[in-house]
Amino acid sequence: MVTAPVLALLESGEETGQAWVRAQTRRELHECFDLWLDALEEAMKEEPPSLEVLTRAVWARRQELTAQVTEVLVRQRHAQALGQKNAPCPHCGRLLPARGLVSRTVETLVGEVALERPYFYCLECKQGFYPLDAALELAERRKQWDIQETGARLAAEVPFETAQELFSQLTGLSLSDHTTHAVVGEVGRGLGVLEVSPTAEEIAQRVASVAQGQKQPPIMVLAIDGAHVPTRPPEAKGPGKGRKRQRARRARWHGEWKEAKGFRFYLVDKERIVHVLSWHQIQKDVQVGEALRQVKEAGLIPEEQVRLCVIGDGAKWIWNQAKELFPTAVQVLDYYHLSEHLHKVALAQFDADPLKEREWVEASKAKLFFGLLDWVLIDLEGMKPRDAAAAEEIRKLLGYLKENQGRVKYGSLRRKGYPIGSGGIESANKFISHVRLKRSGAWWYVEQANEMLALRCAKYNGTFRRVFDRYKQRAIKGQGEPPS
Numbered sequence: 001m002v003t004a005p006v007l008a009l010l011e012s013g014e015e016t017g018q019a020w021v022r023a024q025t026r027r028e029l030h031e032c033f034d035l036w037l038d039a040l041e042e043a044m045k046e047e048p049p050s051l052e053v054l055t056r057a058v059w060a061r062r063q064e065l066t067a068q069v070t071e072v073l074v075r076q077r078h079a080q081a082l083g084q085k086n087a088p089c090p091h092c093g094r095l096l097p098a099r100g101l102v103s104r105t106v107e108t109l110v111g112e113v114a115l116e117r118p119y120f121y122c123l124e125c126k127q128g129f130y131p132l133d134a135a136l137e138l139a140e141r142r143k144q145w146d147i148q149e150t151g152a153r154l155a156a157e158v159p160f161e162t163a164q165e166l167f168s169q170l171t172g173l174s175l176s177d178h179t180t181h182a183v184v185g186e187v188g189r190g191l192g193v194l195e196v197s198p199t200a201e202e203i204a205q206r207v208a209s210v211a212q213g214q215k216q217p218p219i220m221v222l223a224i225d226g227a228h229v230p231t232r233p234p235e236a237k238g239p240g241k242g243r244k245r246q247r248a249r250r251a252r253w254h255g256e257w258k259e260a261k262g263f264r265f266y267l268v269d270k271e272r273i274v275h276v277l278s279w280h281q282i283q284k285d286v287q288v289g290e291a292l293r294q295v296k297e298a299g300l301i302p303e304e305q306v307r308l309c310v311i312g313d314g315a316k317w318i319w320n321q322a323k324e325l326f327p328t329a330v331q332v333l334d335y336y337h338l339s340e341h342l343h344k345v346a347l348a349q350f351d352a353d354p355l356k357e358r359e360w361v362e363a364s365k366a367k368l369f370f371g372l373l374d375w376v377l378i379d380l381e382g383m384k385p386r387d388a389a390a391a392e393e394i395r396k397l398l399g400y401l402k403e404n405q406g407r408v409k410y411g412s413l414r415r416k417g418y419p420i421g422s423g424g425i426e427s428a429n430k431f432i433s434h435v436r437l438k439r440s441g442a443w444w445y446v447e448q449a450n451e452m453l454a455l456r457c458a459k460y461n462g463t464f465r466r467v468f469d470r471y472k473q474r475a476i477k478g479q480g481e482p483p484s
């Protein structure tokens with residue numbers, strides 16, 4: 001405990017005083033440790049214990065020790081805030097007297113930390129405050145930032161239930177469903193592409209590491225596409241908590257698959273790909289374009305240092321966007337997406353003959369792969385449609401190929417080292433969306449799906465820490481504001 005003479009010494013600011021406090025703190029810590037060892041010995045009477053018995057005993061009690069160490073350190077480093085008799089109101093500046101000590105226990109990854117700190121109340125502003133809480137940057141929740149961050153990281157990776165299970169197994173602490181959901185929502189709320197993007201310097205570093213030892217600038221791919229996410233309508237939310245009511249409500253709404261659209265920038269380093277930036281949301285094409293524009297205008301893509309290439313599925317808005325924002329980028333029609341179109345023609349034309357169907361698709365794919373687009377066009381133009389449906393499919397494919405002529409030169413693209421599809425490596429956003437959002441029985445509200453997608457983008461972009469810190473700083477600032 002910090003005693004009055006200690007405080008006097010501290011305030012005098014003398015070096016001897018500081019040394020004395022330090023020595024006193026050490027004594028307290030050693031005492032804690034002795035007591036802790038006694039308890040540990042008591043728990044390990046069985047002879048001779050296996051390593052597992054030993055580590056289990058230490059593990060079970062480790063937080064008693066680490067929490068006590070933390071308490072002692074708080075008392076040492078915040079002696080002034082703890083002994084404060086007067087404090088100015090943070091809103092109006094009036095000097096207020098302390099109204100006694102109030103205890104509070106907070107949960108951290110090192111255990112439950114008990115605090116006893118002076119309380120102040122301003123009658124004018126009608127608000128109370130604890131200078132120690134502000135100095136320690138405490139979260140309003142009992143679960144402090146370190147717990148919240150770990151929980152949010154886990155929940156961004158695995159279903160909420162599994163996240164809570166893993167959390168308690170790994171830390172020996174508990175995390176409720178409610179808190180996990182609330183924290184994920186608060187951290188993910190209001191995030192835009194620039195909040196989850198690495199900085200221009202960080203991206204330049206990734207480019208430099210791939211460029212090392214290469215004669216040509218590295219290839220950077222911009223892949224734009226979508227993945228389907230199971231969503232539920234806002235009506236699914238509603239009053240009533242009982243199981244019966246929930247079931248009744250569920251029967252009234254129908255889930256809907258919505259497209260999470262977005263883009264991913266990555267570097268191609270021989271067989272390896274180096275992730276740069278992902279942004280995916282359930283959103284409209286124009287919002288994807290707007291996000292791309294923000295990335296461009298923030299100067300995040302070092303266009304001079306890379307050979308930029310845009311891969312898309314053929315949707316016109318993608319090429320328009322690419323042409324406007326990255327006019328010098330090489331455009332590539334996704335080879336795997338094109339293959340699906342070939343399958344459609346084959347199915348309509350050779351329906352009765354699966355072997356012929358397969359042969360034609362493979363032959364056409366091979367021709368395209370080697371850059372023989374003309375051969376494919378001649379073949380299609382000379383084809384005698386089996387029926388009206390086949391004629392329609394052939395017409396569509398011809399139109400598609402002609403429109404994308406400049407984007408299917410797979411032979412020369414490959415020779416220059418460009419990838420010919422994003423699907424061969426990994427769909428740009430399947431690993432962001434599907435892995436976490438597409439699970440049996442899980443239907444997401446659009447808002448929550450987008451918060452989760454933003455967090456997953458942050459995680460893969462390497463900016464999770466920054467995103468969490470933004471949430472934390474905002475929460476701390478919000479706590480200091482007067483009630484409205």
Ligand SMILES: [Zn+2]
Pocket residue numbers: 089090091092093094122123124125126
């Ligand atoms: Zn005041």
